[in-house]
Amino acid sequence: MLPADTIYLDYAATTPCDPRVVEVMTGFLGPEALFANPASRSHMMGWQAEAAVEKARKQVAELLGADTREIVWTSGATEANNLAIKGAVEALKAQGRHIVTSKTEHKAVIDCFEYLATQGFEVTWLAPTVSGAISLGQVLEALREDTIFVSLMHVNNETGAINPVVEVSEALAQRNICFHVDAAQSAGKLALDVSVLKANLISVCAHKLYGPKGIGALYVRRQNEFDLPPLIHGGGHERGMRSGTLATHQIAGMGECFAIAKEAMLAEAQKLAEFKRLFLEGLAGSDYLLNGTVEGTVPGILNLAFPGKDGQLLLSALPRLCVSSGSACTSATMSPSHVLKAMGLSDALSLSALRISFGRFTTREQVIAAAQMLADVLKRLD
16 A cells, blocks of 8 residues: 555656546456456357447547547557557558657657667657757658658657647648657647547557556557558457457556546646646745746656756655656666757756656645655755
């Protein structure tokens, strides 16, 4: 159990399951529940499990403004990114060998591009502006006659910087260049409508949105002029794009958390924006640098650097406060954040940074207390 005096402000790493999501998931676990394989079409329990899967598919599709036939279940955003990037590039390689992404992507995207570079593809790595975002002009300048694929995250997982993916999607659609968006950090927090965001492929997951870990989805636009080859072969599930027995309880949980987010998104954004303001207000007088901008980032994420301080030392001095020194996927390393380095920060300044992220179950009192804790530690370490 979480100690009563612990304050969790690492929602960008993962979120707790909403109790409403937990309640839905338990309906598909245990001998009295609908535990059947949704691919078992020879009996009623299998049909009922399949119906639950399709209900969740509709809930995910509705948040994106998509058709249910465009949603493919995966084990999370990492798999969705791999399926989208490797699959699309493989399908389009006869048309060219040039692909584009940014230096600030999640490691699940960066590692895919680094792998493709070993397979004969030429990668252009875009560096962010001082705001932490990639501009439309940078993308357009990088394009060539043989460019076949571009991948950009919607929201950066470390700084919260928002990329102009709608404008980029329009420009790439006019040039018939495949566009993938990693929306793991933006789904349910920013508007995502595929009639406006003309991306060919969009990755999402549940655990950033008060759903379970281990489940995600890839949006695959029906009008794509290529077929996406699978990474995982087996029984031909998910229209042949992703084989494997479907985890009904996780899928139902993802559907529920997406449905809740669709209704709560605007009110939660307003609340988190107020928490960001309150936290910065609580640090008034402290020496820090804001990585990114307040206006150009999602409300729930703050990334702050503390000149002359060590981020790990700050974390150890704040045992009751759950924040991070970077992405959860790279927090085990002592290397400076690749995101902050790409934004131009020195090694020392990058290593001094902390990411604070608020969420649905954060309270105003916790925000004020956390800011005071950090301000007191900074004063003590001066």
